[in-house]
Structures are given as structure tokens and as C-alpha cells.
Amino acid sequence: MTPSSTSALTTHTKTDWRRTHTCGELRKPEVGSRVTLNGWVHARRDHGGVYFVDLRDRYGITQVVLGPELSDAVKLGPEFTISVSGRVVAREPHNVNPNRPTGEIDVVADRLEILSRSNTPPFPIDADEEVSFETRLKYRYMDLRRPAMQKNFIHRSRFIHAMRRAFERQNFVEVETPILTKATPEGARDFLVPSRVHPGEFYALPQSPQLFKQILMVAGMDRYYQVARCFRDEDLRADRQLEFTQLDMEMSFVEEDDIFRTWEQVLHETFRDAMGLDVAIPFPRMSWKEAMERFGVDKPDLRYGLELVDLADWARTCEFAVFKDTIARGERVMGIRVPAQHPLTRKEIDGLEEQAKSTGAKGLAWWKPTAEGGSGPLSKFTTGAAGLALRARLGAQDGDTVLCVAGKQSLVWRVLGDLRVALGKKFDLAKGEWRFTWVTSFPMFEFDETEKRWFSAHHPFTAPVDWSMGGEAPDLSTLVSRAYDLVLNGWELGSGSVRIHRSDVQQKVFSILGIGPEEQKQKFGFLLEALSFGAPPHAGFAIGLDRLCAMSLGMDNIRDIVAFPKTASAACLMTDAPSPVAPEQLAEVHIRSVVPPSIQQPS
């Protein structure tokens, strides 16, 4: 196996170069053994007569000692790939390196072979200093050599393996679904793949395996899961890539509770097996309505209080015309009590008001209660009984700060929800424990003001709580769906729903979304037909694995847990994808570019 092309570089070409141990495993018990190590030259220290090499592989770093006969014969550079053989020796006590697991031994080499040379690395592999993402992504194979990065991907592998094991224990079956599939009208922008065989027709990459997993339920698979790659052609973010991985699952003959218990068990076992963590189960559950009323958002961070308080009763009878009129119009007045232990200066409150206005509020009414009545814009209206009533409503004490917003319900929720998050961040409350929660009973539909039509809040295959969907002329804004999210510390980890297993209900939902009978047949005919062949009641869920793995390592950017991520402009700096293709290649798939040649070659 010794490559003859490198034999000129070697000292003992007849010897087998393959390793007997990794660079992370030699300890005192191996002292005296003859070993061969393979790895990368991590660092060199030349002391004239004695030459030290830190040899690195995935498992660790072992110090190799070369005498002058070897170090003079073979010239090493950083990141050369080498094979060394020699004897394991114990270090003198004063030479032990306590910072390394292998620090009690050396390998004294009598054979050294260069398996592969390296150009000067674009950046040091043992860097303490941050290297720009641009450079790291261009030389991703060098970046991935860094022990910290290898740790991330080993963790990811262990984590997903533990999750797969947990599903297998519960009798789930992993089934692969197509990557080349059918474009869907709703949802994110599709990636399209032109068909060579069918001129003018296109496949789409799946945004998720949604319809296939439902079809698998119709097929009687009963319990399906998959580590599934999903594709959405939307703009990228720190926590969003064009292609991402979901742990996708679906179950038959179940309701919400079964999904929740299954996932609680899976996550408990995953964190236990992959990380030795004891995640408390079951997770608390709250309705979407409760989440919005208490936290102003549908992904509440439960690690701190600062909950929203409804002030309608107080505002209805107060002397502050703005609040009174707001309630009279049927809108909302709500507040947050910031306890005295987190005092806010006038300047800080002004900053919060500015933030509130930037997210749509007309103003931020505040009050600092004191025995004399207090200060702030609201203090005029809080004298005597009115002040006592407001205190009672909020549980407010002297020294607290009360922040109030009035307006339409959606605006009040959004503004106070944002303020709450900002305050949590400001007072450094968003830290520590892992607080999972299920959020259930989302609205079925949302009205889009721009397009003037109804959209599914989750997706069009989500079952309504009321199968009759409110009868003949339903108020769509009040219909409740059986969709649910899993939320962790203010992040949406995943979502799912009980599905529609009745063809008639599915058709009704499509109609509400403005998808007529003809389009239904063309786009979703296979689903409607499948639902007409004895579809079992079923429900499912999917969780974003990139985010979950990042989060489990305390990272807020998924690029360090994705091996080959794309930049914010959706480019791969290593391969230079996307890139132009030859005209012949386009012709073969019946495509002609309408982009002027002048802007086709940016680089």
C-alpha cells in the first residue's frame, strides 16, 4: 500500500505505514510498545539536536520525538500528513504535560514517512484568534480539521444517532422519501429541477416530506420517522440555510397527547444518551391564546417572568381618555410590571418607548408607583382608589416600573412581547435552564392584508378542532386548528399537527385557501385520492435538527453545525456554487437563460 510516488521522501519504505494506534489513545500502560501513528503535523519545535512533533488526528495529539538523523533527513511543514513508528516512552516527571491526556508519554520515532505534503495553511489550525467566515468557508476542509469543529460534528452524529435509537425503541420505521418531487402552491419558494425526459416540466425539491409521510400513514406504516433533508428557496439567516435537516415523524390512530408523550420520551432519551442530561418531562403545555396573553408571542421564553397583564377592567373606568376609548373600541390595554429589583432610569424607559414605537405602538405609558402616587405619564390617573386598583391588578409595589400599551390586540401583543424579550435580555434573565413547552391550538387561518386572502396558519393539511369547520358560513378568523409547536427558551424548535384524514374536509380547506376544484385535482389529486381509500386518523411533528444540535452546544448560529454551509447570499465559497453551466447542458433539459451574459459571470 505504500505509495511508490512518495518513496523518495521516506526513510523506511518497506515498513507498513498503517497506524496501530490513534493520536489520542497512548498512555502509560503502552510504555515499551512499538507503535505506528498516522496524522497531521500540528506543531513542530526544533531544538537542534532534538525535534518535537505534535501529531494530530481526530482523537487527539501525541508528541513524537525525532532524533537528528530523522529530523535532518526529512523536512516537515505544518499540516503534512505523516506516518511515524517508534517506541512509547514514559516522560520524566518534570516533562509531563498535564494539559494533554497523552502528556505522560512520548513516541520516540525511528521511522518517518511523509504520506502527503501541505502548502502553507491559509490559517492556523490551532488558532486562538477568530478567522473570518469567508476564509473558513473557502477552505472548509482546513476549518473542519480544527478540533473544536470536529467536536461539533461528532456531537451532531451522536445526538442524531441517539434520537434514531429512541424512535426505533418505540417501533418507528425510518423510510426515505423522494428528493425529486412535485411543486406545491402554498408555502416557501420551491427549488425547481428541470426534467430532461419531460420537456418543459419540473420537479421540485421537498420543503418537507409532509405529503409523503401522510401517504405512508394511508399505506399502513403506522409509525414513520426520517432524518430528512428539506429545501426552501428563501433568504438565509444565522439560523437558516437553504437546505436543512429535520427529524420528521408521523403516527396513525393518535391525537395530540400521543405525539407529545412520544417526543418527550425521545428527547429525554436523546439528551440522556448523547449528553448525559436529565431533561424533565412531561413538558408544560399551553394554548396559543394563553401564550399570546401571557407572553405576547407564540414562542415564549419561560426562563423569566415579566408576564403581560390585561388592564381592560381598570382602563374601562379610568380617567385616561386614550385607554378608556381604546377599551370602548373593543381593543386592548395591557401592561408589564418590571419589579423594583430591576430599576429603570428615565433614559432607559425612553429607549423602551422608542423601541415600542418602532414596532408600531403609538406610545408607551409608564408609571412608577410610590406612596405619594408615583411618577410617569400615568401618575395623573393613579391618585387615590384608581392607583390602588391598578396596583392590585398588577401586584405592583413601590419601586416597580409599569409599562403599558394600548391598541389593537395583535399590536399590543407584539409590542409588549418584544419589550418583554428586550427586558429579559437587558437584565440577563434569559439564561440557565432548558425550559421546553408545547404551544397548542393555533388559529386555523390568517388573513393576508396584502394579497387579500386567507392562508393556513400552519399548513393546509392541518385538522380543525371542529370537523364541521363552523358549518355553512364560518368566521374563519375564529377557527382553531390542531397545530402545535415545541418551544425551547424562546426558540421554535419544531411544529406539527393532527392531520386531515377526510377527503371532504381537505377539499373544503383547499377551497377556503382559494384553490379551486381543478387546481386541487392537478396539484393534490394524489392526496385527495389517497384520503378516499381508508386513511387512518394521523398526526405528526418535525423538529429542526440543525437548530436543536446548535442549541444543545450553546451556539446561536447553525453554520458551525452544518458541514458545508452557504453564505448569506446563498453561495458555497468552496465549490463556487451556484455557477453557470454549458449551453449544451441547458439545452438537454430544455432550458434557455434569459439573463444577459454581462451579469452572468460575477467573478
Place this chain on the structure above:
RNA sequence: GGGGACGUAGCUCAAUUGGUUAGAGUACCGGCCUGUCACGCCGGUGGUUGCGGGUUCGAGUCCCGUCGUCCUCGCCA
């Protein structure tokens, strides 16, 4: 698509108000050194200041455009 920040040596950064030959650390190359592990010491190479244009006696610095990276809003059923 909008807003913001940034772009100087292989890497990480500096360069006063627009003013001499654009510097430092590190890496790399050469030399010395037998116990280092961020080795040390001596010497050296290395620059289209992202790119294009403009203002100016003079531009890394100011202006316009463009490309790229990051953050963010829109978007992400």
C-alpha cells in the same frame, strides 16, 4: 428587495485632520539551539489597501458605483 457594519501582508489587526518609503503580531523562508509543548534567539521574504471611477498638488483615509462577508427587516405553509 430594504437598512446597517465591515473589506489593508497567508491570518488577525494598526495607520492622528487627506500628507514622507503603509506598520505590528503571527505565519512562512534561512541560521543557531538536546526537553520543548504558545519553545527561545538572530536575520529575511511578503502589499494592485476588494474592484472601477471621481474630487485633490496629494487618497488606505473623502465622494459615486460595483463585488464580497456578516447582522437585520421583509420572506421562511
